[in-house]
Amino acid sequence: MKFTDEQASKIKEASEKYTDDIVTFLRDLIAIPSFSSQEGDCIKRIKEEMEKVGFDEVRIDAIGNVIGTIGNGPKKILYDSHIDTVAIADPTAWNHDPFKGALKDDIIYGRGASDNKAAIACMVYAGKIIKELDLLPEDITLYIAGVVQEEDCDGWAVYEMITTQGIKPDCVVLGECTNLAINRGHRGRCEIKVTTKGVSCHASAPERGVNAIYKMLPIIQGIEKLQGNLKDDPFIGPGSIAVTSIECKTASLNVVPDECTIYIDRRMTVGETTESSIEEIKALPGAEEAEVSLLQYETPSWTGYQPEWDKYFPTWVLEEDHPLVEAGMKCGEILFGEMPPTSRWVFSTDGISTMGRLGIPTIGFGPAEERHAHSVDDQVRIDHLTKSAMFYSLFPAVYSKHVK
Numbered sequence: 178m179k180f181t182d183e184q185a186s187k188i189k190e191a192s193e194k195y196t197d198d199i200v201t202f203l204r205d206l207i208a209i210p211s212f213s214s215q216e217g218d219c220i221k222r223i224k225e226e227m228e229k230v231g232f233d234e235v236r237i238d239a240i241g242n243v244i245g246t247i248g249n250g251p252k253k254i255l256y257d258s259h260i261d262t263v264a265i266a267d268p269t270a271w272n273h274d275p276f277k278g279a280l281k282d283d284i285i286y287g288r289g290a291s292d293n294k295a296a297i298a299c300m301v302y303a304g305k306i307i308k309e310l311d312l313l314p315e316d317i318t319l320y321i322a323g324v325v326q327e328e329d330c331d332g333w334a335v336y337e338m339i340t341t342q343g344i345k346p347d348c349v350v351l352g353e354c355t356n357l358a359i360n361r362g363h364r365g366r367c368e369i370k371v372t373t374k375g376v377s378c379h380a381s382a383p384e385r386g387v388n389a390i391y392k393m394l395p396i397i398q399g400i401e402k403l404q405g406n407l408k409d410d411p412f413i414g415p416g417s418i419a420v421t422s423i424e425c426k427t428a429s430l431n432v433v434p435d436e437c438t439i440y441i442d443r444r445m446t447v448g449e450t451t452e453s454s455i456e457e458i459k460a461l462p463g464a465e466e467a468e469v470s471l472l473q474y475e476t477p478s479w480t481g482y483q484p485e486w487d488k489y490f491p492t493w494v495l496e497e498d499h500p501l502v503e504a505g506m507k508c509g510e511i512l513f514g515e516m517p518p519t520s521r522w523v524f525s526t527d528g529i530s531t532m533g534r535l536g537i538p539t540i541g542f543g544p545a546e547e548r549h550a551h552s553v554d555d556q557v558r559i560d561h562l563t564k565s566a567m568f569y570s571l572f573p574a575v576y577s578k579h580v581k
């Protein structure tokens with residue numbers, strides 16, 4: 178297939194024609210709250226729209242993801258857009274009702290507008306445009322998935338989908354907000370727990386026992402010193418470390434506690450791994466006897482599917498000259514007249530599984546800006562919706578031609 182200006186303008190025309198439908202669909206999705214592990218109603222709404230616009234097959238899997246399929250060629254592309262959102266801390270801090278999908282000056286506001294409901298709305302309508310304009314090459318199968326629980330445990334639900342259901346994509350396009358750039362990586366992370374043990378005794382005579390909190394103090398100080406002195410990478414930035422919670426076990430407020438636990442958020446850059454992050458903590462002064470371990474993710478999905486998952490989320494970066502990155506840039510150039518920039522996310526995405534754990538080449542292209550994600554100003558511009566629908570419509574054809 179050769180790409181022509183005429184094709185690009187047909188895709189543009191169709192995306193503009195369906196922008197009102199995308200807006201209506203997105204506002205519907207925003208009006209259906211879908212906090213992590215409570216996405217059922219939103220998933221069913223997406224299934225309904227996929228059926229309406231004419232996907233070849235639509236199903237909800239055992240985990241609770243919705244998967245629409247077009248085509249049945251040997252090269253498999255997965256579009257992944259998570260559809261869960263973080264919660265609302267203080268509704269009065271919002272200028273617009275977080276669950277109305279308020280529309281003002283060509284911007285849609287609401288929880289999940291940027292992260293990440295806009296992308297699935299565009300992807301579903303790209304499916305419609307692909308069918309109508311016959312844009313899917315014969316060698317391609319396109320899966321479009323609305324994925325659950327990304328905010329709570331990035332990568333888990335898509336990993337289960339890929340490894341247990343025979344969906345083995347050759348590449349993944351994440352819809353996470355990129356401000357219409359091609360993103361190709363981000364830092365990894367892990368959640369670590371450190372426990373010190375002491376000996377409890379009456380707090381009126383603390384010298385009889387060993388205070389587990391005091392045993393934790395040098396470890397906390399060591400962690401504070403690590404921050405700012407971790408490995409750095411020019412593309413995705415430095416690693417970071419923070420103690421995010423502390424608790425102790427004590428029989429009463431007049432008993433010396435015999436157990437103290439801290440929780441650590443560790444962001445990893447290139448060259449840092451979960452193992453190296455754990456070893457680094459074990460090597461801190463005072464940590465000789467401490468227990469250091471990874472946290473587990475155990476929240477069942479809305480369908481009751483039970484995770485067994487270590488909370489480690491590997492760093493991933495796809496090289497700038499990788500054919501998939503080039504295909505993304507080429508697609509942008511054909512549609513928008515210039516190559517989109519390449520970038521990386523500050524936050525984490527399902528890419529930690531698709532590329533980080535499974536080694537499947539992954540890029541991101543999505544509407545909205547990362548700075549609005551999780552904020553009280555959660556929003557997406559309507560022109561971003563049109564442009565994203567254009568990109569998702571043409572990308573499979575460019576991939577088919579460019580990536581052998």
Ligand SMILES: [Zn+2]
Pocket residue numbers: 259292293327353
């Ligand atoms: Zn997201």
